[in-house]
Amino acid sequence: MSSTVTSLDERTKEYGREIFARLNRQGPVLFTRAWVEDKLMGLGMHDPALKVQLFRFVDTLPYLKEPKEVARHLREYLNEAKDELPWWVRLGTKLIPDRGILGQGLAFASQKGAEQMARKFIAGSNVQEAVAAVHQMRTRRLAFTIDLLGEATITEVEADHVQKQYLDLLAGLTREVNDWPEEPTIDRDDRGPIPRVNVSVKLSALFSQFDPIDPAGTSRAVCRRLRPILSLAKQTGAFVNFDMEQHSFKDVTLQIFRDILTEPEFRDWPHVGIAIQAYLTDTEADLHALLAWARDVRKCPVWIRLVKGAYWDYETVVAAQNHWPVPVFTKKWQSDANFEKLTEFLLANVEWLVPAFGSHNIRSISHALAVAEKLGVPPRRYEFQMLYGMADPIKEAIQSLGHRVRIYTPYGQLLPGMAYLVRRLLENSSNDSFLRQGFAEGLAEELLLTNPASNAERGTRNAEPKDTNGTHDMGSAGHAVVEAHGSQAPRSAFKNEPLTDFSVAASRTAMSAALDQVRKELGRTYPIVIDNKPQPVGAVLARENPSRKSEVLGKVGMATVDQANRAVASCLAAFDGWRDTPLAERTGLLRRLAEQFRKRRFELSAWIVLETGKPWRESDADVAEAIDFCEYYAVEMEKLGAPQARDVPGEDNRYFYEPRGVAVVIAPWNFPLAILAGMATAALVAGNTVVLKPAEQSGIIGAKLMECLQAAGAPPGVVNFLPGDGDVIGPPLVQHPDVALIAFTGSLKVALLINEQASKTPGGQNFVKKVIAEMGGKNAVIVDSDADLDEAVKGVVDSAFGYGGQKCSAGSRAIVLDGIYDQFLNRLVEATKSLAVKAADDPGCSLGPVIDAEARDRILKFIEAGKRESRLAHQTDLGALAEQGYFVPPTIFADVPETAGVAQEEIFGPVLSVLRARDLDDALRIANGTKYALTGGCYSRSPSHLEKVKRKFRVGNLYINRKCTGALVDRQPFGGFKLSGIGSKAGGPDYLLQFVLPRTITENQMRRGFAPETAAGE
Structure with missing residues (x-):
């Protein structure tokens, strides 16, 4: 480590020791409400099971209207973890009353207790209460930024209401606060006055359909409601900060921030900022882009609120569910180290990116102080931000060093604010919370001040408890969950194909390009294919775009009864060879087909969009599911394909499966690729040959599947493509004496008709047909x-x-x-x-x-x-x-x-x-x-x-x-x-069993009283 870094680190620790020395560690007065709250919080800190259940209860409490419901939920939540709870909690659970005076008293006490706890973290429920809260903070020389709490915006009426709330908040606050006497320690920086009123805005609250898949449309809708807010803030001398939410919203939030602040009305307005999350791996690149934009395009500075990040659990869970790259650092020290790295970048560029450091972590704060000192940044140029109701001793210590402290102050109704309250409670009691480590558990100061980068240099996984990565160093214990999950052996070789992440610009570009390319191919004719050869085209069905019915996409050949019979004959002729094809070759066909789907993913999605009217995400999911069926059925057939041996001395017994014969696959249009491919690949990998009958409404996509099957190496006759009118070719296929199996997905009426027709055994048919049918639901x-x-x-x-x-x-x-x-x-x-x-x-x-x-x-x-x-x-x-x-x-x-x-x-x-x-x-x-x-x-x-x-x-x-x-x-x-169905579940471990017949072969090994040794006889 260089001497410069060493000296900076030592100066950081000196600042940290000084802050610790200035902390007021005196606890609340015995038996006061604050003392009781601390004790209750302590119980939660030291008993994770109790903490989780109590916080679930607090989250649900506002929805409970009757005392008996309050009592029931409390009892149920505690009973859920009864084996992990302390004895006194288990005993108390049994005494919780359902009704009567005691029940009413419990309900009242629970609701009042939650409300009081909410008051600890939420400044008020209306503008007047918010004004009173910020006035009280100003008496303590604390600045503020107001955060409006509320329900998720899922309607445009709610979006309009949120806009009005922001406008009312700005009007009400500025009218009051701007008339108060100046407090220079918080109302000025090194260059002069700064806005007293500071409001944080969540952009997703301004549009009910906020979605990164459509950044242009999202930006238009958000900006329509955002402009009046910014105009009023500029007019009244207020500051507006753009909050940052989950990672998928990040790029569109940054785009809106840059777009609207480049407009002439706001281009030269310096009193705006945006939150940036240090736990994201791509944040450094975002800050470099913001610097270039502010310096070279806007030519006016903006503020940057640097935080660790508040959605660590959410980001890791979503990434795991979708098999996407994890966008956040997975270890505490990495987030802490990145926070310090970004701190240095911001302080080196304070002329364009003015820093506000959102943290309760004394190491992070001390590092910012040391870097600013080294670079000669005036102490009033930057500020520190902390959460309302938390870490008051740290706030006072930073103030005493002469630095401006701004409090992130939520306000709003208790019910909508409950989610925020629960998050704060979880953060405050997390194993990883700096506050818990430093105050409740009394970790050594020198350990708390350790340079996070030293973990990387020592090659350790984590030298201190895993981070919560909450907004201000708080959050969850989720790192432990992810690391434990990552160490487990996979249950099987199968893994779902990741859905396309349309919050990524490259994905949106690829989809748009595919739609453009597909439109260049409109008007083609798609023939019937038998023995891998296109058949002469007779009657055709024109396929139109259901979104624009005047747009003809192409024409699909319509099979005759004769062609249906020839398709079955072709399948029958190919059956013996395909049945005896080694399993590895059959599973190989499915895996090559999956690769064809991956290679043509956006093209296939574009065809689904145009031919069946599915939106982008739904179409992409259709292709992903088709890939899943290929990969999953290949894995499952490998399990089924190994014969089971049940040998005894002198006798070998083999239990195995073989295919049924010719399968007719009749698919619907609503999952035009996934269901058609799923039923067909299940039949093929089991060794059956397939007549592929797509729905009339999705014949082009059926043709694309056939193209992919041929490109993947499907032998002639193993699969034949037979588009046509179901009323014309459906009955001949279902009733054909050489068809052994019908796999159908569609309407109840047609499924029952197929089942009835297939149950008959006409002359020449020496088996009972198997019918697999999925028939819908209500x-x-x-x-x-x-x-x-x-x-x-x-x-x-x-x-x-x-x-x-x-x-x-x-x-x-x-x-x-x-x-x-x-x-x-x-x-x-x-x-x-x-x-x-x-x-x-x-x-x-x-x-x-x-x-x-x-x-x-x-x-x-x-x-x-x-x-x-x-x-x-x-x-x-x-x-x-x-x-x-x-x-x-x-x-x-x-x-x-x-x-x-x-x-x-x-x-x-x-x-x-x-x-x-x-x-x-x-x-x-x-x-x-x-x-x-x-x-x-x-x-x-x-x-x-x-x-x-x-x-x-x-x-x-x-x-x-x-x-x-x-x-x-x-x-x-x-x-x-x-x-709703005949047969087992698609995409499940029993599904392939429907496409095979079990056989047993027993061989006597005894010869003149002599038998070879067997494992069973040893």
């Missing part, structure tokens, strides 16, 4: 009275209207408990109004067209019937879209009778029925009261209710506290029962 999502409405409303909207409700898994019924019904319905309607109904190729599309005119007309008939049976709560006005393509308005019916047609029949469109239930048992009865049993969901935060739902909600795929669509291969094998 899926319900139950919303409990304690549900998180932010999550429940969004989940129901996504489940009901994702891909226009054209999924068999779509949540077409919302069954809502009476206590929360009206509140839920109001937000649901507004959230649905806020959806962007557009052509599917527009990246900002929330909901596109339905597949064709026939589907549109059928759905509209259901809607008209629903108006007679129920109350129409909302129907979106489509405007010109109604003529442009096959669009159906998102429609919500309320107060729907459980026997109504819209509550019983699968509509396959953007129609949602909302039903009222008395209680959970009533909701379960209604949910189970259809002929289907495919998917279902439940939003609840009651452990006992969730256990009941798991036992009694009888569906194939049940989703808890998430949307009821989006099953992934292997993670959530997909399929139902009752009239």
Whole structure:
């Protein structure tokens, strides 16, 4: 280590020792409220199980209206971890009353206690209380920045309300604060006066459809509401800081920041800033870009609030779920070291990037002081920021050194602010919290002041407890979880294909380019393919873009009955050879097919967008699922392909599987690549030959699959491509005596007809056909009275209207408990109004067209019937879209009778029925009261209710506290029962068993009383 670094590090430690020496370590007075709060916090700090359950309770508490519900939830949460709780907590759990005076008293005490705890971290619930809080802070010579708390913005009405709140806040604060006497220590820097009023803005709160997949549309919508806020702030002499949220929002947030502050009105306004998170691995590059922009383009400085980052758990979990690169540093010392590195960069460029260091970590603060001293940066040029209600002794110590301290001050209603409160509580009690290490546990000062980079030099994983990486050095113990998970051996060789991350600019560019390229190929004719040879084209079906029905995409050949018979004959001729092909070659075909899909991923996604009207993400997920089926079925067949030996002395026994024969695969259009490829590859890898029959509405995508199969090396006759009219070629295929298996996904009516026809054994057929059929659903999502409405409303909207409700898994019924019904319905309607109904190729599309005119007309008939049976709560006005393509308005019916047609029949469109239930048992009865049993969901935060739902909600795929669509291969094998399916779950360990027949071969090894030795006989 160089002497310069050594001297800087030593100066850092000197500052740190001085800060520690100035700390007021005197605790609160015995038996005061502050003393009780500290003791309760201490219990949570030293008992992780108790901490988690209590904080879950605090998070749920505002939704509980009855004393008995308060008592029940508290008891349930504590009982969930009863084996890990202290004895006195287990004893107390048994004494929690349900009702009566004691129950009411407990509920009152719990609610008041949570409110008092919230007051510790939340400055007030309205502008007047916020003014009082900041006035009190000014008496202590503390500056402030106000953070507006609120529910997640999921409707445009809410976005408008958030804008009004910001405007009211600015007007109210500046009117009061600017008239107060000047406090030079916080109202001036080394260059003169600075704004007294400082407001932090979350951009995602200003647009309900905030989405990085559409940065241009997101920016337009956000800026429309942001400009008046910035204008008022500039007019009234206030400061505005742009908060930073999750990583996927980072680039669009930076883009909006740069775009709007380059506009003439704001270009020369210096009183703006943005939060930058040091735990992100790409933050250094972002700061370099911001410097170049501020210096060379804007030519006016901006402030940078440097924080560690508040979403560490979220980022690591999302990355793990999607198999994306983890965007954050995975060890505490890395985040701390990067914070110091970025601190040096900012202090070296204070003329353009003015620093505000958001940290409670004395090492980080001391390092900033030492660097500023070394570079000669005036002490008033930069400032330190800390959280309201936390680390007051550190604030006072920094003040005593003559530095400006600004308090990040949340204000808002308790209910919307509860998520913030819980995060602060978790941070304050985390194993990794600097405050806990330094105050509650009394870690040695010298250890707390250790240079984080020394961990890298020593090659250690982590010299101190793993970091929370919270906004100001707080957060979660998530590092331990990730590292432990990373050390576990994988359960199998299969891993889901990562979805495309459209927050990455390169992904958006690739998708746009693919759409442009595909449009250059419009008008082609796609023939039938038998024996790997294109057949002469006779009748064709023109395929049109459902988003723009005047746009013809191409023409697909329509098979005749004769061609159907020839396709079966070709498959039969190829069967023996393919059956006896080594397993490694069959699995190799699937893996090569997966590589074809990867190679052509954006092209295939673009075709899905255009031919079936799927938005970008849905189309990309379709291709990813097709890849998953290839890889997963290859792995599963390798497991099935090894014969089982059950030998005894003198006798060898082998149990193995062989294919059934010719398989006819009849697929739907709603997952035009994934389902067609999934059923076909399952049949192929098991050794069957396949007649590939795509839906008429997705024939081009079927042709693209055939192209990929041929490129992957599918031998002639092993798979034949047979597009055509299902009414014409369907019955001959199903009834053909040489067809051994039919794999079908589609409507109930057709599935039952296929099952009936296939059950017959005409002359010449010496086997019973196997039918595998997935037939749809009428899926319900139950919303409990304690549900998180932010999550429940969004989940129901996504489940009901994702891909226009054209999924068999779509949540077409919302069954809502009476206590929360009206509140839920109001937000649901507004959230649905806020959806962007557009052509599917527009990246900002929330909901596109339905597949064709026939589907549109059928759905509209259901809607008209629903108006007679129920109350129409909302129907979106489509405007010109109604003529442009096959669009159906998102429609919500309320107060729907459980026997109504819209509550019983699968509509396959953007129609949602909302039903009222008395209680959970009533909701379960209604949910189970259809002929289907495919998917279902439940939003609840009651452990006992969730256990009941798991036992009694009888569906194939049940989703808890998430949307009821989006099953992934292997993670959530997909399929139902009752009239939702015949057979096992696609993408699951049993699925391939349907495509094979088991055989046993027994061989006697005895010869004249002599037998070879066997392992079983030893």
